[in-house]
Amino acid sequence: xxxxxxxxxxxxxxxxxxxxxxxxxxxxxxxxxxxxxxxxxxxxxxxxxxxxxxxxxxxxxxxxxxxxxxxxxxxxxxxxxxxxxxxxxxxxxxxxxxxxxxxxxxxxxxxxxxxxxxxxxxxxxxxxxxxxxxxxxxxxxxxxxxxxxxxxxxxxxxxxxxxxxxxxxxxxxxxxxxxxxxxxxxxxxxxxxxxxxxxxxxxxxxxxxxxxxxxxxxxxxxxxxxxxxxxxxxxxxxxxxxxxxxxxxxxxxxxxxxxxxxxxxxxxxxxxxxxxxxxxxxxxxxxxxxxxxxxxxxxxxxxxxxxxxxxxxxxxxxxxxxxx
Amino acid sequence: xxxxxxxxxxxxxxxxxxxxxxxxxxxxxxxxxxxxxxxxxxxxxxxxxxxxxxxxxxxxxxxxxxxxxxxxxxxxxxxxxxxxxxxxxxxxxxxxxxxxxxxxxxxxxxxxxxxxxxxxxxxxxxxxxxxxxxxxxxxxxxxxxxxxxxxxxxxxxxxxxxxxxxxxxxxxxxxxxxxxxxxxxxxxxxxxxxxxxxxxxxxxxxxxxxxxxxxxxxxxxxxxxxxxxxxxxxxxxxxxxxxxxxxxxxxxxxxxxxxxxxxxxxxxx
Numbered sequence: 001x002x003x004x005x006x007x008x009x010x011x012x013x014x015x016x017x018x019x020x021x022x023x024x025x026x027x028x029x030x031x032x033x034x035x036x037x038x039x040x041x042x043x044x045x046x047x048x049x050x051x052x053x054x055x056x057x058x059x060x061x062x063x064x065x066x067x068x069x070x071x072x073x074x075x076x077x078x079x080x081x082x083x084x085x086x087x088x089x090x091x092x093x094x095x096x097x098x099x100x101x102x103x104x105x106x107x108x109x110x111x112x113x114x115x116x117x118x119x120x121x122x123x124x125x126x127x128x129x130x131x132x133x134x135x136x137x138x139x140x141x142x143x144x145x146x147x148x149x150x151x152x153x154x155x156x157x158x159x160x161x162x163x164x165x166x167x168x169x170x171x172x173x174x175x176x177x178x179x180x181x182x183x184x185x186x187x188x189x190x191x192x193x194x195x196x197x198x199x200x201x202x203x204x205x206x207x208x209x210x211x212x213x214x215x216x217x218x219x220x221x222x223x224x225x226x227x228x229x230x231x232x233x234x235x236x237x238x239x240x241x242x243x244x245x246x247x248x249x250x251x252x253x254x255x256x257x258x259x260x261x262x263x264x265x266x267x268x269x270x271x272x273x274x275x276x277x278x279x280x281x282x283x284x285x286x287x288x289x290x291x292x293x294x295x296x297x298x299x300x301x302x303x304x305x306x307x308x309x310x311x312x313x314x315x316x317x318x319x320x321x322x323x324x
Numbered sequence: 325x326x327x328x329x330x331x332x333x334x335x336x337x338x339x340x341x342x343x344x345x346x347x348x349x350x351x352x353x354x355x356x357x358x359x360x361x362x363x364x365x366x367x368x369x370x371x372x373x374x375x376x377x378x379x380x381x382x383x384x385x386x387x388x389x390x391x392x393x394x395x396x397x398x399x400x401x402x403x404x405x406x407x408x409x410x411x412x413x414x415x416x417x418x419x420x421x422x423x424x425x426x427x428x429x430x431x432x433x434x435x436x437x438x439x440x441x442x443x444x445x446x447x448x449x450x451x452x453x454x455x456x457x458x459x460x461x462x463x464x465x466x467x468x469x470x471x472x473x474x475x476x477x478x479x480x481x482x483x484x485x486x487x488x489x490x491x492x493x494x495x496x497x498x499x500x501x502x503x504x505x506x507x508x509x510x511x512x513x514x515x516x517x518x519x520x521x522x523x524x525x526x527x528x529x530x531x532x533x534x535x536x537x538x539x540x541x542x543x544x545x546x547x548x549x550x551x552x553x554x555x556x557x558x559x560x561x562x563x564x565x566x567x568x569x570x571x572x573x574x575x576x577x578x579x580x581x582x583x584x585x586x587x588x589x590x591x592x593x
Contacts, residue, residue, distance in 0.1 A: 104334060118329050119327050
């Protein structure tokens with residue numbers, strides 16, 4: 001995929017200063033007695049990549065379908081670029097790939113995009129560059145029926161990019177891609193956000209989300225349990241200290257910061273304090289004659305958050321199984 | 325128009341549909357010309373032989389060409405309609421179509437337009453093949469080749485197209501209802517070839533059925549074929565040509581309205 005160097009998520013621009021490109025309020029979908037999506041409120045702004053996470057069956061795809069107008073919410077409201085979900089004028093400015101990309105198997109990749117271009121009232125000239133952008137220009141003439149999963153994913157992204165949309169809604173876009181393809185996709189997504197597009201990315205690839213997204217929402221059993229910035233999730237939440245003797249170090253740190261902030265696990269001490277305190281901690285232990293082997297900042301990973309959320313909601317086995 | 329162009333593009337490039345159309349044409353030619361010609365050849369009496377070949381001559385081209393449209397022709401075209409509309413479920417491409425731009429009804433009407441165009445091509449080719457066959461038969465009999473008037477040809481082709489179009493929409497509606505092709509084809513063909521035939525047979529002894537069959541698709545399709553001179557089909561003299569046109573157009577409109585209602589009301593998987 002041909003992309004430019006991506007900016008770092010959470011850089012100087014402030015996506016939230018723009019009006020929301022996607023605004024969902026108390027979105028609910030009920031199938032019989034099953035509450036698939038329960039009062040989800042979220043917003044995605046131009047220039048940001050919003051990571052939409054959750055275990056299988058949590059309601060991610062149902063939510064994305066409601067945002068696109070493919071299914072009607074039981075309750076709640078969606079505005080996409082200021083218009084209702086599924087409105088033709090809004091759809092014309094959205095590139096979407098929901099679940100596995102679906103194409104006509106008897107047509108070539110190129111011809112599939114021609115069909116989309118005609119429905120979208122776009123010139124056929126856009127098809128070639130879209131295929132090129134995802135690295136399919138050499139195989140565009142082949143029938144989709146012979147495409148691999150990764151090639152179909154690429155074609156799905158090409159179809160989403162064809163309209164040069166203001167919003168991209170992508171459901172597992174790296175599914176089936178090789179490592180190079182995944183890296184290309186990451187670069188592409190960050191470049192698209194840098195160009196001012198709003199990207200809503202549903203993914204199980206937590207590392208990918210961590211690298212690419214500015215904000216994340218986590219849906220568990222239909223409810224949005226987390227809606228925050230990646231920086232906040234990863235935000236340093238304390239220090240990890242290795243020192244000997246361990247018991248003396250624990251006692252010393254507990255005296256200084258309080259016992260509730262100190263815990264030991266194996267041969268390390270976890271200290272819930274501002275990471276800026278690392279120098280103070282180091283000096284404190286040395287002054288007490290304790291040998292310090294290292295003091296590190298402890299960052300929480302998205303995976304930890306994911307597991308914590310899914311376990312807390314009773315989806316432990318299901319959630320853990322989805323983490324790659 | 326751009327959506328129509330997209331849907332026509334899909335139909336034109338779908339070899340399955342053209343293979344299907346090819347088989348349909350071969351069958352049509354077989355039933356309309358080869359079968360009666362061979363049967364006529366078995367008659368030893370010269371008068372009977374000429375009488376049997378009479379419907380195959382050019383001046384009655386429209387009647388002979390559409391003679392099978394109301395029964396086997398329509399039954400097979402149900403599959404054509406079901407394939408066009410129902411395959412979108414199999415491939416999961418409704419979601420692709422409905423997230424591009426056009427409204428769902430626009431997509432539906434584009435597909436209806438593409439099916440109508442394909443059937444117009446099919447009927448035109450059938451008329452051309454039939455014309456060539458009838459001309460050859462006339463020459464073999466050293467009979468003068470007298471073509472029907474343009475109005476008669478257009479009436480015949482129009483009636484044939486309307487019959488096939490309504491059946492294709494019937495198949496399409498079945499595909500939308502059942503979210504696929506197989507069940508729609510099975511039920512559609514069963515209705516045309518079995519259930520309607522059975523009910524028509526019972527109509528003689530059940531007064532309520534006698535009134536109802538006036539609105540059966542097959543009966544009206546047969547009546548429409550008879551209105552352009554066809555002596556085959558399943559018209560049993562119950563309705564006239566004008567009634568048949570009204571009922572078949574009504575069915576076509578009803579099938580489109582119901583298809584539109586289903587497509588716009590349903591969540592897309």
